[in-house]
Amino acid sequence: MTNDLAMNRRRVLVGALGMTAAAALTAIAARPAAATPETAKQLLQTLAKGEPKEGRVTLKAPEIAENGNAVPVTVSVESPMTDKDHVKALHIVADGNPNPGVASFFFTPLAGKCEVQLRVRMAQTQKIVCVAEMSDGTLWSAAREVKVTIGGCGG
Amino acid sequence: MADDIKPRIRVPQNPKKGDVLEIKTLITHPMESGQRKDTQGNTIPRRIVNAMAVTYNGKPVFSGKLEPAISANPYLSFFVKVEESGTLAFEWKDDDGSVYTAEQKITLA
Numbered sequence: 001m002t003n004d005l006a007m008n009r010r011r012v013l014v015g016a017l018g019m020t021a022a023a024a025l026t027a028i029a030a031r032p033a034a035a036t037p038e039t040a041k042q043l044l045q046t047l048a049k050g051e052p053k054e055g056r057v058t059l060k061a062p063e064i065a066e067n068g069n070a071v072p073v074t075v076s077v078e079s080p081m082t083d084k085d086h087v088k089a090l091h092i093v094a095d096g097n098p099n100p101g102v103a104s105f106f107f108t109p110l111a112g113k114c115e116v117q118l119r120v121r122m123a124q125t126q127k128i129v130c131v132a133e134m135s136d137g138t139l140w141s142a143a144r145e146v147k148v149t150i151g152g153c154g155g
Numbered sequence: 156m157a158d159d160i161k162p163r164i165r166v167p168q169n170p171k172k173g174d175v176l177e178i179k180t181l182i183t184h185p186m187e188s189g190q191r192k193d194t195q196g197n198t199i200p201r202r203i204v205n206a207m208a209v210t211y212n213g214k215p216v217f218s219g220k221l222e223p224a225i226s227a228n229p230y231l232s233f234f235v236k237v238e239e240s241g242t243l244a245f246e247w248k249d250d251d252g253s254v255y256t257a258e259q260k261i262t263l264a
Contacts (some may be wrong), residue, residue, distance in 0.1 A: 070226040081236075094224060098190050101222040105233075110216045112175035112236025119226040121188070152226070 035100035037127070040093045043100045044131055047091040052131045052139035057090075059130050059142040068122040068152030076115035077132045077140070081107070087114040089133040096126025123151045160184050162245060162257040170237055172263050178209070179232040182247050182255060188223035204229055204255075206248040211261075212241035237261055 044052075060074040077087045086109045092102040105116050120128070129143040165179040182204060189201025201223060208218040217233045235243065245257040 097224050098188075099222060099224065102224040103222060104220040106218045106220075108215050108217070110211060110214055110236060111234050113234040115234055116217075116219075117179075117230070117232040119230050121224050121226050 034123075035093075035095050035097055037095045040095040040100040040129060043093055044091060044129065047093075047104060048089065048131050048133045048139055050137075050139050052141035054141055056140040057130050057132050057142035059128065059144045061128060061144050061146050064147045064149065065122060066149045068124070068148040068150055070119040070152070071122050071146060071148070072117070073120050073128065074115065074117045075130050075142075076113075079114050079134065081109050081112055081114060083109050084135070086111075086135050087132050088135050090114070090116065091131045091133070092118075092120075092128060094120065094122060094126050094128045096124045097122065102128070121152045122146060122148045124148055160249075160253075160255055162247065162255055164243075164245065164257055164259045166243070166259055166261060169264050170261060172238060173236070175234050175236045176261070177232055177234055178243065178259075179230070180207075180245060181228060181230045183228050184247075184249070186223065186225060186227040186229060190223070202250045204247045204249055207231065208246045209233070209235075210244045211235055211237070212239070213244075216243075237263060239263065 056078045058076045061071060065071040075090060077090065079085065079087045087107050090105045093100045094102050102120055103118060107114055125147045127143055127145045129141060131139055131141045133139055160183055162182045167176050170176055184204050186204065187199055187202040191199045193199055203223055204221055206220055209216045216235050219231065221229060240263045241261055243259045243261060247255045
């Protein structure tokens, strides 16, 4: 009788342990594969091939973002925006979200000025990197780290 | 609520020839990232605005390719140099195939 009870208790305990282990496993499996600085770099290489130089791109973002759901980001590129010399594309990536891509923008000389403002979701403190592709084929980049207090990817 | 998708556009008042105008756009859209789960633990399917394009008098000015990392109700601002009066035409593309459009007339002083 006592033996039986002990067995039951053990079984219950083992069962409970197994359940938590299984839950922990599914939690790990369910967590999306996060982007890393490497994957962000790889993505940038597929978007704009080549080694970007630093400069010409200005990236404005808050140093500390309280709400990762909407972080205001302004990117501007120094360029006369003429037919001969303008910004063709602007790629933005972030290295701490589930996926590294944020957005790509394409400009024509009609824009007159290369500046774009957007709001970005950020899951955690991370670095945003912008690469501008000019009409002469050169690449320019800027990067900035944003500290995020409350992540904005839900879950 | 989710289907109440409305674009909003703001342009500066009284533009003159040769001005570089800041155009502010916003479209109400959930931008469901495809990462979130509902109360039953099922993944909510991704549904975002994945592209946006702007033309002025039919000529392309600005376009963008958006990823789930863009906030809900995507806000975008950019610039247009106006040499003549005309119409700015905006177009947003949804993952589900819908296309939302808007137009804004610009009359130079």
